[in-house]
Amino acid sequence: MNDDAMDLRARNRQATREAIGHAALRLAIEQGPNGLALVRVHDIATAAGVSSRTYNNYFSSRAEAICALQADQSRSVGETLRSRPADEPLDQAVIAAVIELYTNPEPDRAGLSMIMSTPELEGEALRAFTMAEGPLAEAIAARTGTDAGRDLFPTVTAAAVAGAIRVAGRHWLTPGNTAPFATILRSALSCVVPAAPPNQTPP
Amino acid sequence: MNDDAMDLRARNRQATREAIGHAALRLAIEQGPNGLALVRVHDIATAAGVSSRTYNNYFSSRAEAICALQADQSRSVGETLRSRPADEPLDQAVIAAVIELYTNPEPDRAGLSMIMSTPELEGEALRAFTMAEGPLAEAIAARTGTDAGRDLFPTVTAAAVAGAIRVAGRHWLTPGNTAPFATILRSALSCVVPAAPPNQTPP
């Protein structure tokens, strides 16, 4: 995360990755959900200040490039949960972590809408989202004393959390909906996250 | 679903769609997760008995073709839930419906493994899976007296169910796991599906 924790190469690499991601998302938004085919790889690369070939060194499809920022963000949800106080109940910790991660700053309405209404992008975004479930499940397991490899609870809960975030996002950008994202997230997550895993034997 | 409920054209169309889907999945399995690039469109089309151009009239990417069967199956989860007795509690109805749909017959281990371990296919499969959440949410809403457009509960629960099925699938094909799929599905679903929506005022 912190630039000054990596060597120069890693920082440059991260910078160009973000540059390409930003350029790709921006151009996609400009063309709208029905004009994805008009976003040429050459345009993305030029806008990011690299060659087309370099673009392909970072991403192997336009969808991957456009969704890169979202992917990077959601990848850190596990770490965010681990930073919550250990004595907090599971549901409160998850809700707090998710709200912290997804409302600072608020997501870009145009970008989210673009991705969710374009089949090709939706698949890629879902995949990126799903990749984040692993670390999240580990964090949940660590917090509840369960085993992400053996027990179903942490992995299933992580998947449910991811689903709730996704539904909350869709609900948030539904026209005529004025509630802040944090409020919707809280409602959605409280539907699926228990305060503690089942079959817990209290001391 | 029933062939004899559509006219000849629709049946032919459905037949070729399935033929292409089967051929695509079979060829993909033959090449394995790392040989996806070797599965040529021409091969799929030939194996299905159509021209390459016709293949593209049905699917706009190899991933879509390979995942077509899974997509068609999961698309009917909402309808399956509606066929459960109306007085059954939500959790039992959902569990019974999902088990009925996903264990008759048991999924193809090779196909599932292939899809889940290939990034490009995984995204497409997730998208197909997510498409099924809409009808499922409607069915849940109808059963619980909630509104899939306004309330978060039915949509979030549908997403959680989809996530649980997905996690159960991954767990099922983990090496050294001998439990039947139905058992795993039951455990996974019972983590996230309540017997009734929250804030329910009992009579």
Place this chain on the structure above:
DNA sequence: CCACAACTTGCGTGACACGCATATAGTGCG
């Protein structure tokens, strides 16, 4: 039986993903 609609197919085109070879920039050691 005939006009119409849906579907299939072959061809041509623009774009894309990637292997390979080369040039350049960052790194670590003596």
Place this chain on the structure above:
DNA sequence: CGCACTATATGCGTGTCACGCAAGTTGTGG
């Protein structure tokens, strides 16, 4: 500091792919 070494950037060539277009073919309804 300078030098070998590795990682990254770029240009070029290639094989595929998705799709528009314009026939030809098959199913549908009057």
